Amino acid sequence: MQKVLTIAGTDPSGGAGAQADLKTFMAHKVYGMSVITALVAQNTCGVRDIMNVTPAFLKEQFDCVFEDIFPDAVKIGMVSQPELIEVIVEKLKQYQPKNIVVDPVMVSTSGDRLLAQKALTMLQKELLPLAQIITPNIPEAEVLCEFSIESKDDMVKAAQKIATNYHGYILIKGGHFEDCADDLLYHDGEEIWLPCVKIQNPNTHGTGCTLSSAIASNLALGYDMVSSVKNAKAYITGALKDGMDLGKGSGPLNHCWNLMNKA
Numbered sequence: 001m002q003k004v005l006t007i008a009g010t011d012p013s014g015g016a017g018a019q020a021d022l023k024t025f026m027a028h029k030v031y032g033m034s035v036i037t038a039l040v041a042q043n044t045c046g047v048r049d050i051m052n053v054t055p056a057f058l059k060e061q062f063d064c065v066f067e068d069i070f071p072d073a074v075k076i077g078m079v080s081q082p083e084l085i086e087v088i089v090e091k092l093k094q095y096q097p098k099n100i101v102v103d104p105v106m107v108s109t110s111g112d113r114l115l116a117q118k119a120l121t122m123l124q125k126e127l128l129p130l131a132q133i134i135t136p137n138i139p140e141a142e143v144l145c146e147f148s149i150e151s152k153d154d155m156v157k158a159a160q161k162i163a164t165n166y167h168g169y170i171l172i173k174g175g176h177f178e179d180c181a182d183d184l185l186y187h188d189g190e191e192i193w194l195p196c197v198k199i200q201n202p203n204t205h206g207t208g209c210t211l212s213s214a215i216a217s218n219l220a221l222g223y224d225m226v227s228s229v230k231n232a233k234a235y236i237t238g239a240l241k242d243g244m245d246l247g248k249g250s251g252p253l254n255h256c257w258n259l260m261n262k263a
């Protein structure tokens with residue numbers, strides 16, 4: 001059984017964060033584990049409050065997992081404090097897991113800031129270099145490349161700029177564009193586009209969490225990076241097409257979309 005760990009914040013309404021990650025792991029038939037960075041009081045309408053764990057408690061959780069059930073892949077999501085990023089960097093260097101996916105979560109779908117400003121430098125300088133792949137959405141890619149992204153050409157320029165400081169795979173997600181949801185996978189000067197028509201579904205809470213967890217699951221299952229990203233894109237597209245509609249805001253995804261027998 002392949003084991004996958006998420007290091008992330010929570011969502012009590014189950015659509016994003018660690019809860020979405022664990023559902024994604026389950027749907028990929030891998031064994032899911034979670035190290036929690038923060039308790040987040042949120043739902044489909046927005047974030048109300050954040051309670052970060054202490055660095056010491058984060059360390060304990062890390063050791064509990066790695067001393068007992070060593071993961072085949074690790075996905076890192078919301079970490080908003082520099083002290084917590086520091087612990088993650090230290091522990092990843094200590095344990096050296098093979099497949100590391102970093103979703104540089106900065107702002108929630110509802111527009112709430114999830115990354116403290118002073119944590120950004122630490123994220124860019126210390127955490128991103130440890131990842132095999134990073135998965136920024138358009139606003140996050142704009143922060144990393146320091147110019148605004150209006151088109152697919154800009155996505156390529158952004159990836160090229162980010163690649164001057166970061167040498168792993170870069171997946172820039174196009175979900176925030178109006179007319180299409182094409183994602184760009186960039187590595188070593190090579191561009192691979194993952195085209196997708198925009199699905200008319202306002203319920204996109206946790207799409208980024210789900211995509212990065214699906215990539216981690218596929219890497220743990222032994223797929224190479226390009227296949228892992230393509231499989232994950234197919235998974236998120238299927239979940240969006242399912243059209244489940246829960247909650248009063250931007251609703252969550254149905255992770256059972258490919259498991260349910262729809263007669």
Ligand SMILES: Nc1ncnc2c1ncn2[C@@H]1O[C@H](COP(=O)(O)OP(=O)(O)OP(=O)(O)O)[C@@H](O)[C@H]1O
Binds near residue numbers: 107174183200204237
């Ligand atoms: N309406 C849509 N139709 C098709 N694909 C979409 C749509 N919205 C998002 N996606 C896809 O979902 C994945 C996640 O992208 P998105 O840009 O929404 O991430 P995100 O902003 O980090 O998500 P979140 O912050 O909500 O977790 C990408 O593959 C993107 O192309």
Ligand SMILES: Cc1ncc(CO)c(N)n1
Binds near residue numbers: 008018078105206209
């Ligand atoms: C805990 C958490 N991580 C990530 C996101 C981004 O959607 C969110 N809303 N909440």
